[in-house]
Amino acid sequence: FPKEFETQLLHVGRFPDILGSCAVPVYNSAAFEFNSVAHGARLLNLTQFGHIYSRFTNPTVNVLQNRLAGLEGGVAACAVASGSAAVVVTVMALAGVGDNFVSSFHVHAGTFHQFESLAKQMGIECRFVKSRDPADFAAAIDDKTKFVWLETISNPGNVILDLEAVSMVCHTKGIPLICDNTFGCAGYFCRPINHGVDIVVHSATKWIGGHGTTVGGVIVDGGTFDWGQHPDRFPQFHDPRTRLWERFSRRAFAVRCQFEILRDTGSTLSAPAAQQLLVGLESLAVRCERHAQNAAKIADWLREHPLVAWVSYVGHPNHPDHQGALKYLKRGFGSVICFGLRGGFEAGALFCDALKMVITTTNLGDAKTL
Structure with missing residues (x-):
């Protein structure tokens, strides 16, 4: 084994x-x-x-x-x-x-x-x-x-x-x-x-x-x-x-x-x-490693953007569950980011509709950014 x-x-x-x-x-x-x-x-x-x-x-x-x-x-x-x-x-x-x-x-x-x-x-x-x-x-x-x-x-x-x-x-x-x-x-x-x-x-x-x-x-x-x-x-x-x-x-x-x-x-x-x-499992480790690296960079970029109101990413020290992430997540902080734009729902909808490569859908965990 x-x-x-x-x-x-x-x-x-x-x-x-x-x-x-x-x-x-x-x-x-x-x-x-x-x-x-x-x-x-x-x-x-x-x-x-x-x-x-x-x-x-x-x-x-x-x-x-x-x-x-x-x-x-x-x-x-x-x-x-x-x-x-x-x-x-x-x-x-x-x-x-x-x-x-x-x-x-x-x-x-x-x-x-x-x-x-x-x-x-x-x-x-x-x-x-x-x-x-x-x-x-x-x-x-x-x-x-x-x-x-x-x-x-x-x-x-x-x-x-x-x-x-x-x-x-x-x-x-x-x-x-x-x-x-x-x-x-x-x-x-x-x-x-x-x-x-x-x-x-x-x-x-x-x-x-x-x-x-x-x-x-x-x-x-x-x-x-x-x-x-x-x-x-x-x-x-x-x-x-x-x-x-x-x-x-x-x-x-x-x-x-x-x-x-x-x-x-x-x-x-x-x-x-x-x-x-x-x-799919055969490439999971390679994909997840890259997922985590990319998510961390995007979360950091979003945090500094003037049009972004807030970012929820467990890898950030100010996240309320960051200590739990450090305790339980051993190879990175995952690949899911939540964030909100200044301007609320209307601004978020305009943002999603303007995306050219990122796919707007209900799924996640894909090799592509969703």
């Missing part, structure tokens, strides 16, 4: 190909043949791992899952159709009717809407916390709370919470901490699992793919939360029919996501999409 991050991007999760392919093959097959009825029964009962049906098991997707688990320091991963799907699958794996969870208020707008509206439709309450104070997260947790959710660097507010402090709150209360690490770039800038986070999610569409060609999402199980200590709060891991904790221990959450929630919801990442994301 290679130790260097840049080498892991290329090699983790590979398996020997019968034809000696140097690239990960695209297994564009809906289903996979059983060697025998007994073999099929073992696969379906999860007494043996293998490939069954591409809705939830595919060799190409499996390489992506293993590679991202390795990059993030986790034990297993579940790849899905989008970042939004990763959020929903995670929520469904842990919470149900009558339950609640706690989220930082500072999350992606799509995630916020899922938590505020979709979760409510499923009978699950989301309790938003606006402050950065871990004590406020602790105050929102009760016996029905299933997890706490936050983002490494919030999108788009550039808020950085103290992962280790919030993790201590969660573990004291007996619940896992979940972190959307999309802005952490698959562990390049930040590896939340090293700081007490139990589960990591990504929109793989962004820096993992890196070229704006492919939509995907990933859930990484850190293998750090002891579901066995909390059978009353998390009975789904102790169901006598599946015995997920007893059989799979540290990988129980990832197994539930892939072989129960993904299997039943069909939020499937296709083999061609997985291959595109794997190709």
Whole structure:
């Protein structure tokens, strides 16, 4: 298992190909043949791992899952159709009717809407916390709370919470901490699992793919939360029919996501999409290094421009979360800058309409400036 991050991007999760392919093959097959009825029964009962049906098991997707688990320091991963799907699958794996969870208020707008509206439709309450104070997260947790959710660097507010402090709150209360690490770039800038986070999610569409060609999402199980200590709060891991904790221990959450929630919801990442994301990963370190260098120069330039009213960039010492950035971001301060122009919305709209090379769109993490 290679130790260097840049080498892991290329090699983790590979398996020997019968034809000696140097690239990960695209297994564009809906289903996979059983060697025998007994073999099929073992696969379906999860007494043996293998490939069954591409809705939830595919060799190409499996390489992506293993590679991202390795990059993030986790034990297993579940790849899905989008970042939004990763959020929903995670929520469904842990919470149900009558339950609640706690989220930082500072999350992606799509995630916020899922938590505020979709979760409510499923009978699950989301309790938003606006402050950065871990004590406020602790105050929102009760016996029905299933997890706490936050983002490494919030999108788009550039808020950085103290992962280790919030993790201590969660573990004291007996619940896992979940972190959307999309802005952490698959562990390049930040590896939340090293700081007490139990589960990591990504929109793989962004820096993992890196070229704006492919939509995907990933859930990484850190293998750090002891579901066995909390059978009353998390009975789904102790169901006598599946015995997920007893059989799979540290990988129980990832197994539930892939072989129960993904299997039943069909939020499937296709083999061609997985291959595109794997190709994107190969250049991630080079891209992110340049992203960070360019962002720092642009942020400094914007700060001095007379038409710019304010700049929010976690690499600037006057940013309220700069100390958190120094603590948790190890290879630079990321590649997202927020800024406002003197003249407000109208000035901002004129600026966007005047751009010639920079693309105005809803995506980010592309090789091109968006």
